[in-house]
Amino acid sequence: MNSCMRGGSTAPEDGPEEGSVGMTYPMLLSGPLTYRAAGLANSVVLRSRQLSDGGGWPVILVDAFQPMFESELRALRGEGRLGSRTEVRNLYRDFAQLPRSTATLPSASRPRFVREGSTEVRTDESDPTIRRYYRSGEYVAFEKLDAEELRPVFVDLLASGKRYRRLRYSDEGEVCQVQSFDDSNELEAEEYFNDSGVRYLLVEHRDGAPARWVYLDAELREVVFASMSEMLTYWLVNFNGDVLRDHVLISEWAFRRPALDRAAALLNFKVVYTFHNSHLGGSRRYSRSEFKPELRSTLEALGTMDAVVVLTNEQKYDLLKMNPALDNVHVIPHVVESEVAAETVERDPFKVAIISRLSPEKGIVNVVKEFGRILASVPDARLDIWGRGPEEESIRAAITSSGLSGNVSLKGFSDTPRREYAASAVALFPSEYEGQPLSLMECVMSGCVPVAYDFKYGARYAIEDGVSGFIVDPGNVDELIDAVRLLLVHNDLRECMSVAGPRRLADSNTVERLRKDWLALFLSLGGKLGRIGSRP
Numbered sequence: 001m002n003s004c005m006r007g008g009s010t011a012p013e014d015g016p017e018e019g020s021v022g023m024t025y026p027m028l029l030s031g032p033l034t035y036r037a038a039g040l041a042n043s044v045v046l047r048s049r050q051l052s053d054g055g056g057w058p059v060i061l062v063d064a065f066q067p068m069f070e071s072e073l074r075a076l077r078g079e080g081r082l083g084s085r086t087e088v089r090n091l092y093r094d095f096a097q098l099p100r101s102t103a104t105l106p107s108a109s110r111p112r113f114v115r116e117g118s119t120e121v122r123t124d125e126s127d128p129t130i131r132r133y134y135r136s137g138e139y140v141a142f143e144k145l146d147a148e149e150l151r152p153v154f155v156d157l158l159a160s161g162k163r164y165r166r167l168r169y170s171d172e173g174e175v176c177q178v179q180s181f182d183d184s185n186e187l188e189a190e191e192y193f194n195d196s197g198v199r200y201l202l203v204e205h206r207d208g209a210p211a212r213w214v215y216l217d218a219e220l221r222e223v224v225f226a227s228m229s230e231m232l233t234y235w236l237v238n239f240n241g242d243v244l245r246d247h248v249l250i251s252e253w254a255f256r257r258p259a260l261d262r263a264a265a266l267l268n269f270k271v272v273y274t275f276h277n278s279h280l281g282g283s284r285r286y287s288r289s290e291f292k293p294e295l296r297s298t299l300e301a302l303g304t305m306d307a308v309v310v311l312t313n314e315q316k317y318d319l320l321k322m323n324p325a326l327d328n329v330h331v332i333p334h335v336v337e338s339e340v341a342a343e344t345v346e347r348d349p350f351k352v353a354i355i356s357r358l359s360p361e362k363g364i365v366n367v368v369k370e371f372g373r374i375l376a377s378v379p380d381a382r383l384d385i386w387g388r389g390p391e392e393e394s395i396r397a398a399i400t401s402s403g404l405s406g407n408v409s410l411k412g413f414s415d416t417p418r419r420e421y422a423a424s425a426v427a428l429f430p431s432e433y434e435g436q437p438l439s440l441m442e443c444v445m446s447g448c449v450p451v452a453y454d455f456k457y458g459a460r461y462a463i464e465d466g467v468s469g470f471i472v473d474p475g476n477v478d479e480l481i482d483a484v485r486l487l488l489v490h491n492d493l494r495e496c497m498s499v500a501g502p503r504r505l506a507d508s509n510t511v512e513r514l515r516k517d518w519l520a521l522f523l524s525l526g527g528k529l530g531r532i533g534s535r536p
Contacts, residue, residue, distance in 0.1 A: 023529055024058075029061065031252075049080070058086045059089065066090070087535070097194075155167045174197075176193055187205045215231065237263050241267055279292060335511050352424060365394050387414075432455060432475075449469050
């Protein structure tokens with residue numbers, strides 16, 4: 001069965017060790033869980049493995065639709081990144097679990113695209129993952145293929161040159177989602193199909209936004225929701241009560257708070273809301289009023305939450321400065337294990353690395369424009385930029401316009417960031433804001449010397465300025481570049497900082513500390529010891 005259609009969960013491969021005492025850790029991830037996870041999803045994957053390896057039973061609850069979900073999970077498990085005790089559940093896979101007998105179902109049939117009927121198929125000359133189909137000279141379909149296996153990802157069906165339908169495909173090449181569009185290319189409806197080809201969920205759109213959700217339950221009854229929030233509450237209560245009732249849930253951010261409030265009232269569980277990034281807006285410095293708009297309601301409700309977890313003391317104290325009465329804010333930093341951080345690779349004394357999402361707030365374009373100043377002192381200096389994102393073309397243009405094609409390279413996405421850091425002398429972190437970037441921790445634990453803006457939050461946690469790296473004023477690209485040049489010119493200084501970084505984090509950056517902190521927090525909220533609610 002494919003990922004869009006299979007119900008249930010991916011249960012852990014190994015049971016608990018005999019006699020071990022652990023905690024079940026449900027975690028709600030409102031977003032995709034992917035093999036090449038970055039940012040939030042990557043931190044959830046890492047935490048799940050660390051808790052699993054320590055005797056816990058993480059249960060990751062994913063509410064995002066992912067056509068290739070099974071492939072992503074196989075890759076994560078194949079690399080051992082989730083941990084053998086980690087269970088993963090998905091809203092759409094659970095909803096897709098319908099009886100095999102479908103003769104009386106009041107549901108639409110699954111559309112198909114018949115490639116054989118095309119009189120001409122053209123593969124894009126610059127991109128082999130794109131195909132265009134023609135019938136009697138008319139352009140009828142656009143197909144996007146997976147870059148690695150060249151299997152269909154989606155097909156857009158066209159009439160008179162306009163898209164009227166998009167078919168998304170599962171791991172096994174079956175249509176699992178159909179999106180329908182009007183003449184203005186506005187989304188009208190989304191239909192989700194299970195492995196039997198039965199539509200189990202219909203999402204109707206009005207005025208360009210989802211307006212009505214119709215789910216076909218296991219009793220073949222239609223259940224109607226007025227919002228995604230209502231549907232999430234239904235899933236938590238009816239499919240996950242076994243791991244939530246009278247227990248504790250970790251919610252990655254608080255964007256689903258209304259749904260969680262309703263579910264918590266019905267199942268009597270507590271919620272730990274985690275902050276994975278800065279809450280500050282505007283200048284990104286401390287403020288009582290300048291917040292990220294999407295977090296304002298969260299910040300206003302902090303005092304009513306069961307518990308809040310941030311990644312640094314700096315962010316905790318900024319929250320307490322706004323409201324000294326808060327007593328529910330806890331600090332549990334990310335951990336990067338030292339024993340696996342530094343791979344056996346030769347460090348290049350002239351290589352500088354940036355490993356980041358390529359987006360405007362990361363400040364990479366300005367770094368590229370100024371990197372040439374280093375070459376007068378260090379002509380062999382090179383900057384390797386790893387990542388993907390909306391700024392890629394702007395960065396590429398900056399490289400070309402600055403005449404730095406021989407010294408600055410876009411390397412694409414890296415599956416091995418620790419290896420890249422271990423091979424580099426210096427790494428740059430020119431972000432406007434962060435939470436406690438895992439990439440910065442990986443850099444330090446790999447012996448690569450960081451140079452970072454003094455962003456909120458995480459730079460001061462990972463770096464002691466002038467001892468294990470440099471922290472410069474936010475936006476001061478001149479000082480940032482000059483600090484890199486200093487480290488490339490003075491090898492002895494850089495080597496001292498390379499050793500000082502991991503040593504400085506030795507006490508706080510341990511998985512034992514992380515496990516104790518999460519266990520203590522769950523127990524303080526009434527969490528139940530032992531494995532609960534595992535599905536077969």
